[in-house]
Amino acid sequence: MKIKSILSFGAIVAVASMAISALVGITSITAAHAADKVKVGFVYLTTPGDHGWTYAHEVGRQQVEKHFGDKVETTFVENVPEGPDSARVIRELAKQGNDIIFTTSFGYMDHTIKVAKEFPNVKFEHITGYKRSTNVATGNIRFYEGRYVQGVVAGLMTKSNKIGYVASFPIPEVIQGINAFGIGLRSVNPKAEVSVIWVNSWYDPVKEADAAKVHIAEGADILAQHTDSPAMLQTAQKAGALGFGQSSDMKAFAPKAQLFSSVNNWGPYYINKIQQLMDGKWSTGDGPDHWAGNTWVGMSDDFLVLSPFENMPADVAAAAAKAAADIKSGANKIFTGPIKDNTGKLRVPAGKTLNDGELFTTLDYYVDGIAGKIPG
Amino acid sequence: MEALMLTVLLTSVPLIFAATGELVAERSGVLNLGVEGMMLMGAVSAFAATAIVGNPYLGVLAGAVAGAMTALVFSLFALGLATNQVATGLALTIFGTGLSGLVGAPFVGGTIEGLPNLAIPLLADLPVIGNLLFNHDFMAYLSIGFLLAVGWFLRRTRAGLVLRAVGNSHDSAHALGYPVLLVRFCAVSFGGMMAGLGGAYLPLVLTPHWSEGMTAGRGWIALALVVFASWIPSRILVGALLFGGITIMQLAGQARGWVVPSQMLSMLPYIATIIVLVVIARNREFALANSPACLGRLFIGSK
Numbered sequence: 083m084k085i086k087s088i089l090s091f092g093a094i095v096a097v098a099s100m101a102i103s104a105l106v107g108i109t110s111i112t113a114a115h116a117a118d119k120v121k122v123g124f125v126y127l128t129t130p131g132d133h134g135w136t137y138a139h140e141v142g143r144q145q146v147e148k149h150f151g152d153k154v155e156t157t158f159v160e161n162v163p164e165g166p167d168s169a170r171v172i173r174e175l176a177k178q179g180n181d182i183i184f185t186t187s188f189g190y191m192d193h194t195i196k197v198a199k200e201f202p203n204v205k206f207e208h209i210t211g212y213k214r215s216t217n218v219a220t221g222n223i224r225f226y227e228g229r230y231v232q233g234v235v236a237g238l239m240t241k242s243n244k245i246g247y248v249a250s251f252p253i254p255e256v257i258q259g260i261n262a263f264g265i266g267l268r269s270v271n272p273k274a275e276v277s278v279i280w281v282n283s284w285y286d287p288v289k290e291a292d293a294a295k296v297h298i299a300e301g302a303d304i305l306a307q308h309t310d311s312p313a314m315l316q317t318a319q320k321a322g323a324l325g326f327g328q329s330s331d332m333k334a335f336a337p338k339a340q341l342f343s344s345v346n347n348w349g350p351y352y353i354n355k356i357q358q359l360m361d362g363k364w365s366t367g368d369g370p371d372h373w374a375g376n377t378w379v380g381m382s383d384d385f386l387v388l389s390p391f392e393n394m395p396a397d398v399a400a401a402a403a404k405a406a407a408d409i410k411s412g413a414n415k416i417f418t419g420p421i422k423d424n425t426g427k428l429r430v431p432a433g434k435t436l437n438d439g440e441l442f443t444t445l446d447y448y449v450d451g452i453a454g455k456i457p458g
Numbered sequence: 459m460e461a462l463m464l465t466v467l468l469t470s471v472p473l474i475f476a477a478t479g480e481l482v483a484e485r486s487g488v489l490n491l492g493v494e495g496m497m498l499m500g501a502v503s504a505f506a507a508t509a510i511v512g513n514p515y516l517g518v519l520a521g522a523v524a525g526a527m528t529a530l531v532f533s534l535f536a537l538g539l540a541t542n543q544v545a546t547g548l549a550l551t552i553f554g555t556g557l558s559g560l561v562g563a564p565f566v567g568g569t570i571e572g573l574p575n576l577a578i579p580l581l582a583d584l585p586v587i588g589n590l591l592f593n594h595d596f597m598a599y600l601s602i603g604f605l606l607a608v609g610w611f612l613r614r615t616r617a618g619l620v621l622r623a624v625g626n627s628h629d630s631a632h633a634l635g636y637p638v639l640l641v642r643f644c645a646v647s648f649g650g651m652m653a654g655l656g657g658a659y660l661p662l663v664l665t666p667h668w669s670e671g672m673t674a675g676r677g678w679i680a681l682a683l684v685v686f687a688s689w690i691p692s693r694i695l696v697g698a699l700l701f702g703g704i705t706i707m708q709l710a711g712q713a714r715g716w717v718v719p720s721q722m723l724s725m726l727p728y729i730a731t732i733i734v735l736v737v738i739a740r741n742r743e744f745a746l747a748n749s750p751a752c753l754g755r756l757f758i759g760s761k
Binding site for chain 2: 128129130131132133134137246277278279280282285286287288289290291292293295296297298299300302311312313316317335453454455457
């Protein structure tokens, strides 16, 4: 009896572990092999689906295929967690003979660096990280530019003067976005204020929806997000509030609530770097002390695109278009003084503009217009 | 304030379903730690059915059936082969997490039309409480209905008495000629169905999405709630509302600018659960008065 139960316990564990290893397997899709093509690998955080961060990368990959035709061969691996597992996946892609590998999430940073050392002849491009080596370059988009325009629209559209912001993690990129939003908001509306709820996740539709509900219950009528699911916009639409989409155009999810989405456009970056590789001109650029990445551009190069302005009167849309045009032309650098923090202390004196390194290292405060404190 | 309370109520519903189901299983003497896995299977099936057929009520049904089917796996091993219930339950959670991810892969990023609100005529027009209590979706009413029905069943019916007898002393029940394993099979299946319904509530009402692991620990909270409720159905309602309240309060606290780290606030619901369990455990009489004596014990009937 005792032996029997131990045996069956063992059987359960064996069956369960077999099932798990079969089920939690990472899916990989590989195109047919050909020798003279440039082979390009992509590592994705989630399945691309039809919205959000990874979807935007997938659109970029498709642009690469379209642009180069049969001169390239692309492979992607989806659903790769941001832990040690990612090193295994990146190594596998390198072994398969990929010439250049794009790792598309911040959390792959250390693992990309580690694997790159083992494959000195393969080029690596890490998205949104700041560590580089001889064969690892980095790329990023100035997401905060779109958030400034969001702030302008929010300031003009709000009736309650309460804006709700659903944020993921307090890392530099997200703080830049919140502060750019606040600067845009304050440029048109001295009374409106942003409150921030951190959900400590990039993608958690239940929690994002809960946060949106709470914002609305607390009186917010405009919502912004730095998380990936359309749950916030859908909640806004249900409650009659308005909001902004993230990473890709989320209009389809909430046609009555979306003011516009900031859309990430990775295609030109991918195409540019692959072309460099083909021409023998690929480089890592500045060197490892430069924070923001070898490639860090935004609306000026159409790396960041705003979807059409909707659900707003023509004068607000015109103001948004003007704000976008000023950023695009370089007339408005956004983080130009005077910038005060939300306690009234002057942080950036008039006439000074924060440089890229400072955007990453000095923003440890919320600007005027954002309530509360940065956690941690 | 009213809007916040409404959000709290909705957050509690999945817990009421899952905890009520687990309570029945435990009252029959079976500890099924697979609630999280069964909830995930319910969630993904409800989403998939609704996405394919377009009818959220069919999604409710799919969630219930999927939960019960997942519980069958548990019954097969833990009851049929008398395997260790703790290990089998844990395996079921891991199994459900993996399988739901696999089944749900094509549905990531999709969206559905969720359950509509059904206002109860007249009552819904009452000031304040009308909107809070009588203007909900079908499943919210269903959860309370099940809770009341389970309370009545366990206390007032002969079948309920048999179920409790099986949970308290399976050998005596067996000697009296009651089908111990059949009773437990039914209780575990009911528990699975309820966990499936609790999981289904997430995509059908809370947010019209499927994402891997979207229950985010609610199954474990449901298990804790059963102990919190000291195996009495009506107390589940109190526990679920308390937990829902703290979940929403930590978000509202951030929106109101409380100067507490958000990570700390995110821990609150779990810390509260632990504190409550410790407090309850101090009074053993109260804690164990309704605790099934044969909980988690293996039963192999004489031939």
